[in-house]
Amino acid sequence: MNESATLAQSDDDQRPLSDLDSLIGYNLKRAYMIAQADFRKALDEDQLGPRDFSALLLVAQFPEITQSRLARMLGIERSGLVAIVDALENRGLLKRTHVEGDRRVQALVATPKGQTAYVKALGLVRDHEEKLFSVLTDQERDTLVSLLHKIRALETD
Amino acid sequence: MNESATLAQSDDDQRPLSDLDSLIGYNLKRAYMIAQADFRKALDEDQLGPRDFSALLLVAQFPEITQSRLARMLGIERSGLVAIVDALENRGLLKRTHVEGDRRVQALVATPKGQTAYVKALGLVRDHEEKLFSVLTDQERDTLVSLLHKIRALETD
């Protein structure tokens, strides 16, 4: 298919088609890039990037989570989390606290300011998704999330 | 929802749930990361990264495509494409050719070696997707691609 394709465009589509458009991975990437760019615009004034947001959200939802566990939940390395937590702590959105019983761990707790910032940010993110994905019906969104969850379940921790 | 969540895990899932898991953007990212990592493993020995592969594929499918048009199709800036084309040209997989009528443009053409590499790579990619996404039925894959296309159609060129 698309064997001797030319640059001519199909009648019902602005874009020329290629084998790329049938690959799940490539479509995941392009869709992700669109969502990410729109996310940044939505949280621009709050200076919260996608990483900061997801980390803050998990800290707010799971008080006293350790950095190791947070990294695992985010699917990134512990080392990569340090800069994220540093930034959030420097902005007063969370604090590292010590835990009795194991002096190695740094339990993370959102500050009141961090809680407020998280609630506001979550609202902005929900608005952003509501608008951006308005091309999809509620059912289509559910289906999409469900399919993506199946892919995520493949993750090799 | 998930208001006072703890680190307790749900019964039917290894992972604790959070509001993050209901966000389309976040699920897109995590699924994309999984697909990308598996892609790299699959094309490891051929030393073809996702970017190189997608660029080579489009050059093979649209002979004499210009760099500007290729960049547009890939959704990246012209400047970012230079290094990709440089690498593919240095490896003898494509060549920059001049076009009569406009001496500014560099029309790209896959070499025979590039054609061969592309066909092999496409096979490896199809195998990789077949295996990785075997948790999805054929119909689910079609649905997923269809939904992702709807999101991609939002792209502001």
Next chain:
DNA sequence: TATTGTTATACTCTATAACTATA
């Protein structure tokens, strides 16, 4: 020995701005 947090370092991918040569 293993784990937590950390640092140093490098790699991938992308963007912006400015340049050149053409048109």
Next chain:
DNA sequence: TATAGTTATAGAGTATAACAATA
């Protein structure tokens, strides 16, 4: 003036390897 390709530079985001403190 505008476009094609290019260069320089910077910014996200991630990974690997090694280390100190602690278990």
